Structures are given as C-alpha cells and as structure tokens.
Amino acid sequence: MSTEIKAPVFPESVAEGTVATWHKQPGEACSRDELIVDIETDKVVLEVVAPADGVIEEIIKNEGDTVESGEVVGKFKEGAKGEAKPAEGKKEEAKEEAPKEEAKSEAASGEAILSPAARKLAEENNVDPNSIQGTGKDGRVTKEDVQNHVDSAKSSGGASAPQPAAGMPEVSVSQGERPEKRVPMTRLRASIAKRLVNAQQSAAMLTTFNEVNMAPIMELRKQYQESFVKRHGIKLGFMSFFTKAATEALKRFPAVNASIDGNDMVYHGYQDIGVAVSTDRGLVVPVLRDSDAMGLADIEKKIVEYGTKAKEGKLAIEDMTGGTFTITNGGIFGSLISTPILNPPQTAILGMHKIQERPMAVNGKVEILPMMYLALSYDHRMIDGKEAVQFLVAIKEMLEDPARILLDV
Known part of the structure; x- marks a missing residue:
C-alpha cells in the first residue's frame, strides 16, 4: 500500500521550510518510526519518520527544495522489502543491481x-x-x-x-590556487542574520561594562563540587550562579526584564532567562522558564539538557520561544570582551567572557585575581543609563559575595 510522506504541520510562526536531508533513498528499506527526512525551518529541524515497515517509493521534494506545512515530499510503500520503484521498471532494476555489484567489489577490495x-x-x-x-x-x-x-x-x-570550524565548508587547496565555494545560507542562519540586523537598526542599543572578581565563586565550586556531584549527579558550573544573580537583579530593575511591543512597554512579573547556545547550524537561545523557582542544580541540569538537544538538532520551538532576558557566554571560545546584540523584543542581554588573571589593586596592594569582564547591552528607549549601570553592579556584587543571592541584599 502506497502512502504520502508529508512535511510536519508547522507552528503559526513558521511559514515554510526546506528539505535538509533525505536519510533514505528510493528502494531503500526502512523500519517503522525510523528517521527518513529532515525538514529545516528558520527555528528548528523537524524530523519525519517512517509510518510503518517498508521502502521509500518516490522522492518528490529533493534536498534544498522549499516546502509548506503539510506538503507532500515523497511516497512510501508499506510492507515492501527493499523493492525498487515500480515506475522505473527494468531500467531501475539495472540501477538496483549496480550497487550490489559495487558492494561486492567493495567487499572484495576490503573497503x-x-x-x-x-x-x-x-x-x-x-x-x-x-x-x-x-x-x-x-x-x-x-x-x-x-x-x-x-x-x-x-x-x-x-x-x-x-575538523573544520562549525558551519565552514571544506575546500581542498592546491599550491597557487585561490579556491572558493558558494553554499546557500541555511534558514536558521538567515533568520538569525535578519533578527540581528533588525535589532541594530530598530533599537537605541548601548553597552555598559564592568568586571567581576571570580575568586569567591571559584573557591565555592572547589569546596563543594564533590558534594554537589554526589547529591545532584551533575557538576556545578558558572552559568547557574550568573543565572541566579541575573534573576535577583531583574527583580530589582523591572525595566531590564521588560520588552517593547510597538509603542507599548511590557513589564513581566516573572523571569524567563534565555541561554545562548552555539551549534553547527547557528546560535539558538533556549529558555530557562521561571528561573526564580529553580535551584543551582535545576539550572545546571536544564542547561546540559538544552545543550544536548541543540547538538542533536532536537530543540523544539517551545524550548526557544518567549524569554525576558538573555545571557551569552563568549568566554568559552576565549573572548575577553565583546558587545552582545539584543535578542528582540527583549530590552537587555548580559555577556560573560573569559576569566583572565590580572593584577588588581586591593586595599592598596597589588594582587593577581581571576577577573571577568561583564557587558550589558540594553535598549536606551526602555532603560536609562543609570538603571543599566546599577543592574550590572548588582550582578557584580552578588557574584563577588554569593551569600547576597540567598540573603536578597
């Protein structure tokens, strides 16, 4: 029995998608629920699986073709076992035999x-x-x-x-040649580019900087890491401290936790913090919802979960929608200082950076301390410079004295 293979029904915010990868070819057998084709949208990659045991009968939409929600991309023949496409007749049989002979040849040659x-x-x-x-x-x-x-x-x-850098095409280079390779921009990267350009053009974006002594948190992690892992089954990282510090600071400065909708300013009575994650396909920002109700272990587990899903391309759209504030960490790649771009419609984003030992003046003496530059980019239409600076200072103080987070001081 032949059935249609259709693209998934896209969410309202997604207009169309692109056929990214066919994992099965016509005549190739597949099992029920086995992945057969990936559909890439500007937000996530959606997977289409086999409806039953059988074979791919025909591919209608090839890799790179644009598809709409629910559109037919191919045909599937249920119950068949490695059959070739009927429509191709004897010509297809010859094609089917060729791979077998090639397979025998490969096996004989040890490949x-x-x-x-x-x-x-x-x-x-x-x-x-x-x-x-x-x-x-x-x-x-x-x-x-x-x-x-x-x-x-x-x-x-x-x-x-x-391995080449993520997202960079491989180009073989010979002496004296100047090779180039043109590849189409993925929907996700095109969407990211459009949002970033829009953020720079539509917002009155400014960035304020400060620096934080990371020694207290580093000592805290060193002291309790073993106990933390035993109790929670996960390592205590830096991001959970920054998330909790940002959550407390957002309570004190509501404008930083707000968003702009046309001519309206929307203040949120909750803290949903997005954590920027770099993947081979581009930057994605899954959201830690109600971060105020999450403990350090909850945050660390959720970040690891999101990181794994992002690497496998399995983040759902609901994982990345919403968010009232964003944290991005360029320090994991070695960035010492940067000016992060806003994630609209949010009005602020916090940038973490590399921890660098520097000579600092402490009580009239020079000490070598592990310092990190912090950057807060904000929309001046919504947030005044005074609020932005005070918000960043509040985060700095809580990180340099973590007890402040517990005591709310």
Whole structure:
C-alpha cells in the first residue's frame, strides 16, 4: 500500500521550510518510526519518520527544495522489502543491481560498505569508513556505527581527523590556487542574520561594562563540587550562579526584564532567562522558564539538557520561544570582551567572557585575581543609563559575595 510522506504541520510562526536531508533513498528499506527526512525551518529541524515497515517509493521534494506545512515530499510503500520503484521498471532494476555489484567489489577490495546516510555523516566528520566495524547486513556500516565512532573519539579526547570550524565548508587547496565555494545560507542562519540586523537598526542599543572578581565563586565550586556531584549527579558550573544573580537583579530593575511591543512597554512579573547556545547550524537561545523557582542544580541540569538537544538538532520551538532576558557566554571560545546584540523584543542581554588573571589593586596592594569582564547591552528607549549601570553592579556584587543571592541584599 502506497502512502504520502508529508512535511510536519508547522507552528503559526513558521511559514515554510526546506528539505535538509533525505536519510533514505528510493528502494531503500526502512523500519517503522525510523528517521527518513529532515525538514529545516528558520527555528528548528523537524524530523519525519517512517509510518510503518517498508521502502521509500518516490522522492518528490529533493534536498534544498522549499516546502509548506503539510506538503507532500515523497511516497512510501508499506510492507515492501527493499523493492525498487515500480515506475522505473527494468531500467531501475539495472540501477538496483549496480550497487550490489559495487558492494561486492567493495567487499572484495576490503573497503567498507556504507549506507547513504552513513556516508554523508562520515564525510561531515572526516571519518575514514574503513576504520569502522559495520554492524549492518553483510557488514554494512550504518549511520549509528559512524555516530558511535565519532562520539567515542570525542569522549577519548581524540579525533579521527582535524575538523573544520562549525558551519565552514571544506575546500581542498592546491599550491597557487585561490579556491572558493558558494553554499546557500541555511534558514536558521538567515533568520538569525535578519533578527540581528533588525535589532541594530530598530533599537537605541548601548553597552555598559564592568568586571567581576571570580575568586569567591571559584573557591565555592572547589569546596563543594564533590558534594554537589554526589547529591545532584551533575557538576556545578558558572552559568547557574550568573543565572541566579541575573534573576535577583531583574527583580530589582523591572525595566531590564521588560520588552517593547510597538509603542507599548511590557513589564513581566516573572523571569524567563534565555541561554545562548552555539551549534553547527547557528546560535539558538533556549529558555530557562521561571528561573526564580529553580535551584543551582535545576539550572545546571536544564542547561546540559538544552545543550544536548541543540547538538542533536532536537530543540523544539517551545524550548526557544518567549524569554525576558538573555545571557551569552563568549568566554568559552576565549573572548575577553565583546558587545552582545539584543535578542528582540527583549530590552537587555548580559555577556560573560573569559576569566583572565590580572593584577588588581586591593586595599592598596597589588594582587593577581581571576577577573571577568561583564557587558550589558540594553535598549536606551526602555532603560536609562543609570538603571543599566546599577543592574550590572548588582550582578557584580552578588557574584563577588554569593551569600547576597540567598540573603536578597
């Protein structure tokens, strides 16, 4: 029985999507609920799975094609087992035989046999297929085999080969050549670019700076890290302290926790803090909802959960909608100081940076302290300079004396 493969029903805020990757090809068998195609929107990647055991009968929308909500992208034949497309007849049979002969040739020559999805994943991660033990039929290397190999290399601190920077296309370079490669911008990156340009053009954006002595928090982490891990099963990081400090500061300065809607200023009686996460596809900002009610362990667990989902491309739209304030940490990449751009319609964003030991004057003496520059970009239409500076100072004071967070002073 032949059925239609349709794009998922997009949320109201998403107009259309793009076929990102076909994980199965016509005539290729797949199991029920197995991933067959990814649809990329300007917010998330939506996965379409097989409705039953069978084969892909026809691909209607190819990779890179634009699709609308619920549009047919292909056809699926239920119950079939590795059949070729009927419409192609004998010509398709010849095509079907070719890969088999090629597979035999590859096996005879000692080269690995890969599924199309596995081959693509191997190429993306610079993995030599011959170094992977295949678990599929006839020793075929599956996508899961490649992923397990990549994860194993990362966990052991090694890598199968040097990898290019995230999102940068690979270009082979020969002596004396000036190669170029043109690739279309993904929907997510195009959406990010549009929002950033809009933020700079529509807001009266300013940035104020301060610096914080990270020694107290570093000592606190060192003292309680082992106990914290035993009790909560997760490490105590810096982001949870910054989130709690920002939450308390937002209560004291409501304008920083507000948003602008046309000519209206919307004040929020809750704190939903977005945490910027960098992925291969671009920057995404999942939201920690009601951060005031979250403990340090809750925050750390949620951040790890979001980070894992972001890496796997499984963040849902509801994970990233809303948010009254944003924190971004360029320090993990080595940034010493920067001016973060607003995340509309929010009116402020806090930038964390690299912890750098610097000579500081303390009570008339020079001491070497682990210092971090803080940056607060804000919309001057909503927030006065005095409020912005006082907000940043409040965060600085709470981080340098964490007891202030508990005592609300």
